[in-house]
Amino acid sequence: MVDVDEFITEATAEIESEIGEENAIIALSGGVDSSVAAALAYRAIGDRLTPVYVDTGLMRKGETEAIRETFDFMDSLRVVDAQDRFLDALEGVTDPEEKRHAIGEGFIREFEREAREADADYLVQGTIYPDRIESEGNIKSHHNVGGLPEVIDFEGIVEPVRDLYKDEVREVARALDLEEVVSERMPFPGPGLAVRILGEVTEEKLTVAREACHIVEEEVADHDPWQAFAAVIGKATGVKGDNRVHGWVVAVRSVESRDGMTARAQDLPWETLQRIQSRITGENDDVARVVYDVTHKPPATIEYE
Amino acid sequence: MTRILVVDNHGQFTHLERRALRDAGVDTEIVDNDTPPGDLDADGLVLSGGPDMDRIGRCGEYLDLDVPILGICLGMQIMATELDGSVGSGEYGGYADVDVRIVDEGDPLIGSLAPETRVWASHADEVTALPTGFTHTATSDVCEIEAMSAPDRDLYGVQWHPEVAHTAEGDEVFANFIARCE
Numbered sequence: 003m004v005d006v007d008e009f010i011t012e013a014t015a016e017i018e019s020e021i022g023e024e025n026a027i028i029a030l031s032g033g034v035d036s037s038v039a040a041a042l043a044y045r046a047i048g049d050r051l052t053p054v055y056v057d058t059g060l061m062r063k064g065e066t067e068a069i070r071e072t073f074d075f076m077d078s079l080r081v082v083d084a085q086d087r088f089l090d091a092l093e094g095v096t097d098p099e100e101k102r103h104a105i106g107e108g109f110i111r112e113f114e115r116e117a118r119e120a121d122a123d124y125l126v127q128g129t130i131y132p133d134r135i136e137s138e139g140n141i142k143s144h145h146n147v148g149g150l151p152e153v154i155d156f157e158g159i160v161e162p163v164r165d166l167y168k169d170e171v172r173e174v175a176r177a178l179d180l181e182e183v184v185s186e187r188m189p190f191p192g193p194g195l196a197v198r199i200l201g202e203v204t205e206e207k208l209t210v211a212r213e214a215c216h217i218v219e220e221e222v223a224d225h226d227p228w229q230a231f232a233a234v235i236g237k238a239t240g241v242k243g244d245n246r247v248h249g250w251v252v253a254v255r256s257v258e259s260r261d262g263m264t265a266r267a268q269d270l271p272w273e274t275l276q277r278i279q280s281r282i283t284g285e286n287d288d289v290a291r292v293v294y295d296v297t298h299k300p301p302a303t304i305e306y307e
Numbered sequence: 308m309t310r311i312l313v314v315d316n317h318g319q320f321t322h323l324e325r326r327a328l329r330d331a332g333v334d335t336e337i338v339d340n341d342t343p344p345g346d347l348d349a350d351g352l353v354l355s356g357g358p359d360m361d362r363i364g365r366c367g368e369y370l371d372l373d374v375p376i377l378g379i380c381l382g383m384q385i386m387a388t389e390l391d392g393s394v395g396s397g398e399y400g401g402y403a404d405v406d407v408r409i410v411d412e413g414d415p416l417i418g419s420l421a422p423e424t425r426v427w428a429s430h431a432d433e434v435t436a437l438p439t440g441f442t443h444t445a446t447s448d449v450c451e452i453e454a455m456s457a458p459d460r461d462l463y464g465v466q467w468h469p470e471v472a473h474t475a476e477g478d479e480v481f482a483n484f485i486a487r488c489e
Contacts, residue, residue, distance in 0.1 A: 259472065259473075260472035261323070263319065265473075266473060298404070
């Protein structure tokens with residue numbers, strides 16, 4: 003494991019010497035990697051760093067507010083309201099890779115504008131060691147703002163956590179007092195709830211996915227999963243109050259893992275599963291059925307798309 | 308310091324092999340599998356897993372380098388194919404939890420895990436015939452040849468993934484391999 007204090011001192015010094023007196027921008031997703039990269043860069047260059055968080059409308063319940071609160075100490079934080087633009091771009095798109103592509107393009111457009119406005123010379127990214135190797139595997143295309151340097155001619159790209167693994171980044175986050183990012187926020191994919199909705203992303207499915215994810219996170223908290231969520235996977239028949247409904251099928255997933263590379267489906271108590279089922283179907287009129295995903299990784303991935 | 312290189316066959320877990328070695332305190336790096344054999348300055352090699360036998364680069368040539376080699380998943384299958392063993396598709400894909408029985412307690416790589424160990428696997432193909440000079444060292448219900456060794460040449464193969472967090476005694480496999488490289 004990395005020596006956390008030594009790492010923070012060295013990484014801060016390195017960022018300082020690389021960026022010097024110039025300006026930098028970082029895309030903040032609220033995940034632990036970009037949060038740590040932003041906190042390190044902020045220590046190094048203060049308000050010459052512009053952290054940009056884009057609300058794509060594909061975020062979890064309360065996510066944007068939580069980000070504002072966590073990063074309240076950064077005066078230069080920019081929160082971009084881009085829900086309509088992302089939902090428009092996703093209209094009619096059903097192929098998983100095309101969805102990721104549409105979202106990636108959307109991010110680049112948002113950051114291009116913000117980077118120009120902030121007059122940023124450098125791009126800071128929360129790339130971690132596995133990202134550098136994994137992108138070759140073609141399992142799923144990795145979402146980040148990887149295409150941004152192609153539209154903006156940055157003087158340099160700074161990746162302060164490039165040699166760390168996820169659990170090491172978490173250790174650094176704790177040392178940086180980003181405890182809430184680590185303890186209260188599970189890993190969340192770049193494309194957000196879009197990959198927890200099979201097929202086209204619509205407002206209706208987004209609402210179901212957002213509420214169901216929130217319920218799952220609340221109900222499984224005591225079981226300390228590495229990641230837990232709900233996905234909207236299709237439609238099926240149900241009967242509610244003597245009425246037939248053709249409603250959404252929600253899959254619940256809760257896994258334990260060290261690094262996301264392998265994962266075990268959690269052996270949740272029946273009572274917990276039943277409470278989840280009852281809340282998701284009870285609080286959402288158009289959900290007909292809830293299933294629990296018992297597949298490990300491999301052979302399944304953690305997220306659905 | 309002992310130096311062990313990880314040859315990347317485009318596997319998802321390649322970086323975890325580097326991590327396991329780094330955490331065990333050896334000098335380690337990931338190298339491309341088309342690196343000329345003469346440029347590999349190491350006391351041992353790990354041949355990583357990967358998706359495709361057509362993308363194994365120059366791994367076959369590395370088997371002649373006269374350093375200990377640990378083949379993991381596809382890496383083990385490369386040993387079988389490049390030497391005179393064989394590889395075929397298994398009847399039952401090995402994914403996630405597998406209980407492996409050690410059949411050679413004297414094996415330098417995995418003998419210390421006897422009698423049984425819980426591993427994490429991810430493979431459709433498997434070694435179907437051992438190369439000459441190799442001993443069958445482990446088996447399971449889903450895969451006959453889970454591991455094989457040729458200790459006199461210091462060539463070792465495991466079909467499962469000792470580098471992933473869900474494999475119970477993965478660190479011990481790496482420690483045993485490092486001992487052969489020192």
